[in-house]
Each structure stands twice: as C-alpha cells, then as structure tokens.
Amino acid sequence: MTIVDALTEMISIEGGDIRGSDDGSVRRYLGIPYAAPPARFELPCMPRPWNGVRDMDDPGPAAPHRIKAFPAIDPSPLIGHGSDGSDDDYLRLNVWAPRDASAAPVMVFIHGGGFVVGSKDAAVHDGTAFAASGVVCVAINYRMGIDGFLPVPGAPTNLGLRDMLFALGWVQRNIAAFGGDPSNVTVFGESAGAMAIADLVTSPLAEGLFARAIIQSGHGAMVREIDVAQRLVRKLAKLLRIAPDADGFRSVSHAAAMDAIDKIAKPWAIDLRDKEGREPVYGISRFIPVYGDDVLPEKPIEALRKGAGRDVEIVIGTNAEEMNLYFVPTGVRRKIGGLLARWLLGRSHPQAKAALLAYGYKQKGVRPGEAMTDAMNDLVFRWPARQYAAAHQGRTWLYEFDWRSPACDGELGACHGIELPFVFKTLPSVTGPQGLAGMVPPQALADEVHDLWAGFARTGAMPWSEFDDARMVYQMTRGEAVHEPVLPAAAFVPE
Numbered sequence: 092m093t094i095v096d097a098l099t100e101m102i103s104i105e106g107g108d109i110r111g112s113d114d115g116s117v118r119r120y121l122g123i124p125y126a127a128p129p130a131r132f133e134l135p136c137m138p139r140p141w142n143g144v145r146d147m148d149d150p151g152p153a154a155p156h157r158i159k160a161f162p163a164i165d166p167s168p169l170i171g172h173g174s175d176g177s178d179d180d181y182l183r184l185n186v187w188a189p190r191d192a193s194a195a196p197v198m199v200f201i202h203g204g205g206f207v208v209g210s211k212d213a214a215v216h217d218g219t220a221f222a223a224s225g226v227v228c229v230a231i232n233y234r235m236g237i238d239g240f241l242p243v244p245g246a247p248t249n250l251g252l253r254d255m256l257f258a259l260g261w262v263q264r265n266i267a268a269f270g271g272d273p274s275n276v277t278v279f280g281e282s283a284g285a286m287a288i289a290d291l292v293t294s295p296l297a298e299g300l301f302a303r304a305i306i307q308s309g310h311g312a313m314v315r316e317i318d319v320a321q322r323l324v325r326k327l328a329k330l331l332r333i334a335p336d337a338d339g340f341r342s343v344s345h346a347a348a349m350d351a352i353d354k355i356a357k358p359w360a361i362d363l364r365d366k367e368g369r370e371p372v373y374g375i376s377r378f379i380p381v382y383g384d385d386v387l388p389e390k391p392i393e394a395l396r397k398g399a400g401r402d403v404e405i406v407i408g409t410n411a412e413e414m415n416l417y418f419v420p421t422g423v424r425r426k427i428g429g430l431l432a433r434w435l436l437g438r439s440h441p442q443a444k445a446a447l448l449a450y451g452y453k454q455k456g457v458r459p460g461e462a463m464t465d466a467m468n469d470l471v472f473r474w475p476a477r478q479y480a481a482a483h484q485g486r487t488w489l490y491e492f493d494w495r496s497p498a499c500d501g502e503l504g505a506c507h508g509i510e511l512p513f514v515f516k517t518l519p520s521v522t523g524p525q526g527l528a529g530m531v532p533p534q535a536l537a538d539e540v541h542d543l544w545a546g547f548a549r550t551g552a553m554p555w556s557e558f559d560d561a562r563m564v565y566q567m568t569r570g571e572a573v574h575e576p577v578l579p580a581a582a583f584v585p586e
Contacts (some may be wrong), residue, residue, distance in 0.1 A: 098146070102264045107141040111186070112148055115578035117222040118188045120530045121212075122151035122371070125231065125261040126182040131238055132246035132337045135182060135257040148204045150185060152178040153210035154235050155345040157353070160214070163499050165525040168517075169508050170202075171210030176345030184231040184258055185211055187218035192227055192270025196277065196548040199229040199301070200261055201255060203282025203308075205376035207352060216281075220516035224545040231258040237327065240378040242320045245337035248384040252287060252294075256386075261299040277303040279463065279546040281511055282493035283376070285309020288478060289407075290380050292400035293391040305512070305544060305552055306407040308507055309337075310475040311391030313494045315372050316379045318456060319363060326361050327351050339349060352377075358438055367585070368441035375417070395482035404551045407480050408490035408565075411505035413472040418464045419502045427460040428454075436463055442583055444472065449579040469580035477575075478584065480558040487555040490565040491575075494536060497529040511565075514542040 096112040096119075103109075104123070111120035115433030124138040155176030184498040200216055200372040218228030231254075233239060234438060249252065259415035263273045272311045279287045288304050289311040291297040324335050330351045333339035343351075355361060355377050363377065374378055382390050394400070395407070399574070417425040427435075429452070437443035444452070449467040451457035473491075481491045492510040496503040502511075512518045512528055516537050521527040547553055555572035556563040565571040 101144050102268045105261070106138050106225055109147050110144055113190060114433065116190050116313055117219055118186075118190055119219075120147040120186040120188075121160050122149045122183045123147055123186065123396045123488045124151075124180065124182065125258045126183050127292065128179040129182055129234060129238070129254075133342050134247055134248070134250075135254050139217065143177070151183045152181045153534075154181045154232055155233055155238070155349070156204070156208045157349040158208060159353075161420065164416075164424075164503070164527055165210070168214040168520040169207050169511065169527065170204050171213040173208070174210075177254040181232050182234075182254060182258075183211070184229055184261070185218065186269050187222035187228045188269040188271070189225055189227070192225075193272050194272040194275075195225055195227050195228045196275045196545075197229065197262065197266050197271040197273070198544075198548050199231065199259065199276060199278045201233070201278065201280035201284035201287055202232060203280065203284045205241045206286075207376055208229060209235070209283070214520040215511045217517055217520075218515070220541060221545060224541065226545050226548055227266060229246070229262060229266070231255065231267055235457050236352055236378050237343075240380060240565065241324060241327070241340070242381050243324055243340050245336065246340075248317065249380050249386040250332050252291065252380055252386050254295055255291065256294075256300065259297070263300060274302070275548070276301040277305060278303035279307065279544070280309065281307040281508065282309060286313045286382065286558075290314065290387055290391050291393035292403050292405065292483075294386050295388070296386055303404045303547065304406070306405065306476070306479070306512060307474060308409050308413060308472055308476075309471075310407070310479040311395065312378050312475040312478070314382045314387065314390060315363070315371065315379055316365065317383045318383050323355070323361060323377055325496055327355060330354060330472045330484070331497055344476070350541070355584070360433060362438075369585070370439035373439040373467060374435075375471070391480050392478060394454050395479065395484065398451060398484050399546050401484040402546075404486045405480070406490065406553060407476050407486045408475045408492060409476045410507060411491055411493040412464075412468055413507040414464045414467045415502070416505050416508060418460065419499050419504070419506070421474060424460040424464045426500070427463065429459040432459040432463040436466065440470065440583065446580070446583045449582065450539035465582070469578045474578050474580040474584050477562075477578070478586075479556075484486050486551075487558045488555065488565070489558040489563070490567060492536065492540075492567045494533070494568050496527060503527070510540065513537040514544055516541045536568065539570070541580065543557050
C-alpha cells in the first residue's frame with residue numbers, strides 16, 4: 092500500500108470480512124485465501140474463517156519453487172522470485188477492481204512457468220490496468236511441480252488443475268462482493284497457464300465456471316497418459332530414495348523436491364516419449380497435466396472434436412518466434428551443431444531430421460540452431476494452437492503476436508512471453524538493459540492489445556473474422572487479420 096492509498100470499505104466474503112487499498116480509481120485486495128494451506132497430495136479445501144476485519148495488503152507466499160539463473164534477460168518480472176515452501180499458505184488470489192464496479196466483467200489470470208515456477212505476484216501481470224479499464228481482474232496461485240502435477244499413486248491426479256477449479260469456484264461465489272459479474276467470467280493465461288486453460292475448456296468439472304477463454308501461447312496437446320507419467324513418479328522416487336506413493340512423497344522436504352526437479356530437467360535424465368516416440372512438451376517441463384481421470388477424461392483435442400467446450404468463446408494465439416526465449420539468450424540458436432540439434436529434437440520427435448529439413452536444415456546460410464528453433468516454434472507452439480482452434484466447435488478467434496523485441500542484440504524477437512507486458516500494460520516492468528522488451532517498447536501497441544483483451548471480456552467478440560475454414564489470423568503489429576497457409580509443421584504433428 093502506498094502513502095496515497097486509502098483503505099477500502101469493508102466487504103464480506105467466504106471466511107470473513109476484508110478490506111483492501113484504494114488509490115482513488117482502483118481497489119486492490121492482495122493475498123485472499125481461496126483455499127486452506129494445502130495438505131500435501133490432498134484435495135483443496137475451504138480456508139478457515141477469521142474473526143474481525145482482515146486487511147488484504149499482503150500477497151503472501153508463492154507455491155514452492157526455485158528460480159534458476161537465466162542469461163542476458165531478467166526473468167523475475169515474468170515469474171517472480173521463488174519460494175522455499177516454509178510458508179504453506181499460498182493458495183491465494185489477488186483482486187483488482189474498479190472503484191465503483193457493478194456487475195463488471197471478470198477476468199481470471201493463470202500464470203505460466205512450465206508448471207514448475209511462477210507466481211500470481213510477478214510484476215508483468217499486475218491487474219491494475221484491467222481494473223482501470225472497467226474489469227474486475229483476479230490472479231491466482233496453484234500447486235506446481237511434484238505437489239501439483241505428479242500422478243502419485245494414492246493421491247488425486249492433476250492437483251494443480253484442481254486448485255484452479257477450486258479458485259474458479261471461489262470466484263463464482265464471491266466476485267459479486269467486488270462488483271464483478273459471475274456470469275461473465277473470462278479466464279486467461281500464458282504458457283503453462285494457457286495450457287491449463289486449454290485443458291479445462293474440455294473438462295466436465297469446469298462447466299459453468301467461465302464463459303470465455305484467452306489462451307496465450309498454449310494449447311491442449313501438452314498432456315500425458317497416466318501410465319507414461321508413472322515413469323516420472325518412479326524415477327523421482329528412486330532419486331529421492333522413497334516409496335513411489337503418496338506417503339513416500341509426503342516425507343520429502345520442499346528443498347529435496349526442488350533438487351530432484353533440477354536433476355530430472357536434464358535432457359538425458361528420463362525418457363517420457365509415448366508409444367509413437369513423441370514427447371509432447373519437447374523437454375520444456377517434465378510436469379504437465381495427465382488425462383484419463385475425472386478432470387480430463389480424454390485428450391483435450393479429442394474432446395474438442397466431440398463438442399466439449401463448444402459454449403466457451405475462445406481467443407487463442409501464439410508469438411511468432413516463441414522458442415527464441417529459450418535458444419537466443421543461451422546461445423543455442425547460434426552455436427549448436429547439426430548432430431546435437433538432431434539429437435535434441437529426436438528426444439521428442441521420431442522424425443527429427445525430416446522436420447529440421449523442412450525448416451532449412453542443410454540449406455546454405457541456415458545454421459542448425461536456426462533450423463531447430465524455427466521448427467520448434469511451430470512444432471511446440473504455433474501449429475498445435477492452430478489445431479486447437481480448428482477443433483473447437485464454438486466461436487474461435489486466432490491471433491499472432493509479432494512485435495520483435497530488440498533485446499539480445501536484436502535477436503530475441505517475438506519470443507515466448509513477450510505479449511504479456513502488452514496485454515497488462517506493464518511495459519515498464521520489462522524495459523531496460525536486461526528487460527525482455529528492450530529499451531523503448533511501443534506503448535501504443537500495448538494500449539491496442541490491452542483494449543482487445545478487455546473488450547473481449549466485455550462483449551465476447553473480437554474485431555476480426557473467426558478462424559474457421561478461412562484460417563484468418565490477426566497480426567498484432569499490422570492490426571489486421573490475414574489468411575495463413577498451413578504450416579510446414581503440419582506434416583510432423585499428429586491430427
């Protein structure tokens with residue numbers, strides 16, 4: 092709370108009475124518990140009520156996770172600063188609301204981070220600008236890594252997704268107290284948060300919890316069969332010297348769990364390819380949702396084609412150069428050799444050489460790392476998002492964010508995560524010598540993108556043609572939708 096902020100009037104929600112801070116136009120409530128501190132490997136449950144009026148001016152801790160060093164770019168505005176897990180009261184949410192909101196549209200943000208890192212409190216997705224645009228904005232934490240996305244025998248599966256569902260249920264029951272309309276909820280997220288939303292669109296447990304979804308750099312293909320994910324359970328149990336069940340993993344400290352997550356992240360640490368030789372996450376994370384339970388009874392793409400989520404209006408999109416975030420600051424795009432590029436991609440794809448050839452491998456003037464990066468842009472993000480758009484039976488709009496960041500000597504480009512400060516109008520958080528957006532990102536584009544998102548939350552429409560058979564894709568810097576031909580990756584991604 093700043094010096095100029097005042098306390099809001101008291102409001103009543105589940106659990107008790109609360110106050111937030113008020114800067115004259117936006118009310119902020121930080122760190123509201125939507126669930127009790129989680130019992131490890133147990134379902135989320137209601138928070139304990141409190142007496143008196145509770146000031147919601149402390150966002151509280153993030154879920155346990157460790158932030159590793161990253162070259163050239165400061166990642167903290169995107170993912171926060173980590174948490175050692177010593178404070179387990181992290182199933183909380185933040186609310187930013189217009190001062191005089193009444194039946195306002197609601198937007199609920201789910202952060203990214205590969206299902207292993209991230210926080211609702213990262214600077215880039217502060218919801219103040221959405222509240223100033225007349226939207227009640229909510230951001231949530233959820234369990235990650237081993238506690239949230241490891242299908243441990245004896246424990247419920249997909250606990251991270253169940254936390255999200257629990258938070259969305261809280262929004263339905265409580266958001267009217269902040270001036271929000273529970274019948275007009277748009278859920279939006281980026282990266283892992285977008286993947287989760289794409290999955291939940293198809294979940295029978297999510298029916299009625301949101302009317303719209305914005306899926307930023309995500310889709311529904313990053314899911315595993317439970318049997319394949321059990322390999323990860325057994326490998327981690329062996330590393331941790333515990334029984335591969337709920338009791339065994341409950342005995343593991345958060346520090347030991349983080350150590351094991353670091354070890355298992357190495358490209359050679361474990362083979363999680365399916366029977367067709369495909370690893371759906373391409374090594375970005377070992378921890379993703381599984382299907383075959385009550386949350387996700389089947390693969391999301393298959394559920395979409397059968398009509399699941401047809402009543403949810405969807406905006407889905409990707410950035411033009413997603414994998415640059417991973418391969419430019421690290422030097423991989425420039426330096427990796429041909430054999431290593433084939434090996435790395437081959438760890439996730441049975442036709443690695445053919446896919447690389449389709450993206451310029453062996454062509455004069457094309458480095459192996461450039462071919463690998465360009466191929467993975469489409470294999471990992473762009474083409475599966477387009478498959479998702481085509482499979483959805485309801486109204487669907489597709490965008491491409493193509494503004495190129497000048498960071499990393501002009502090579503970072505339209506990388507993964509670059510749209511976030513434009514969506515939230517938080518460009519100062521990623522501006523500077525180590526900022527994701529470089530030194531002078533265009534505020535006018537942020538104004539335009541933010542208004543598109545807020546407008547969709549209000550009306551359920553976008554000012555360009557739906558994707559449909561015409562394959563119309565809205566190019567953000569051009570400000571118009573264009574027909575997009577089928578990408579070369581289509582030949583290498585299963586239908």
